[in-house]
Amino acid sequence: MSRNLKARDIAQRPNAVVRKDNHSWQVQSTDGRSNYTVIDWGDRKQCNCVDYRRRKQECKHIKAVEYVVLKERFGDLIN
Ligand SMILES: [Zn+2]
Numbered sequence: 001m002s003r004n005l006k007a008r009d010i011a012q013r014p015n016a017v018v019r020k021d022n023h024s025w026q027v028q029s030t031d032g033r034s035n036y037t038v039i040d041w042g043d044r045k046q047c048n049c050v051d052y053r054r055r056k057q058e059c060k061h062i063k064a065v066e067y068v069v070l071k072e073r074f075g076d077l078i079n
Contacts, residue, residue, distance in 0.1 A: 006030055007063030017068040025068075027061040036061045 001009070009030075010016050016028035025038045027047070036049045038061050045062045046052065052059040058066075 003058075003060045003063060007060040008067060010060060010064040011067040011071070017064050025065045027064055030060065038062055038065045040065075 010028060013028065013032075016032075018026045020026055020037075023040050025040075026035050027038055028035055029049075036047050038045055038047045045058070045065065047059050047061045049059055049061055052062070
């Protein structure tokens with residue numbers, strides 16, 4: 001599964017992406033056994049998973065957050 005598909009899979013699980021405050025989310029891992037923290041710095045997001053730390057690029061947890069944020073804002077338009 002690609003990162004995008006995994007991200008969408010996480011985003012569609014109930015309570016897998018939980019907003020903690022204005023700048024951070026708690027995101028479930030793919031296997032559902034642990035959680036990562038995604039922080040929004042305004043111009044970029046960071047995650048504390050291994051994938052992000054290695055690649056310094058958007059991991060599936062960050063993509064899951066962005067998917068949920070878009071769904072919150074625009075979901076009503078397409079449902
Ligand atoms: Zn991550």
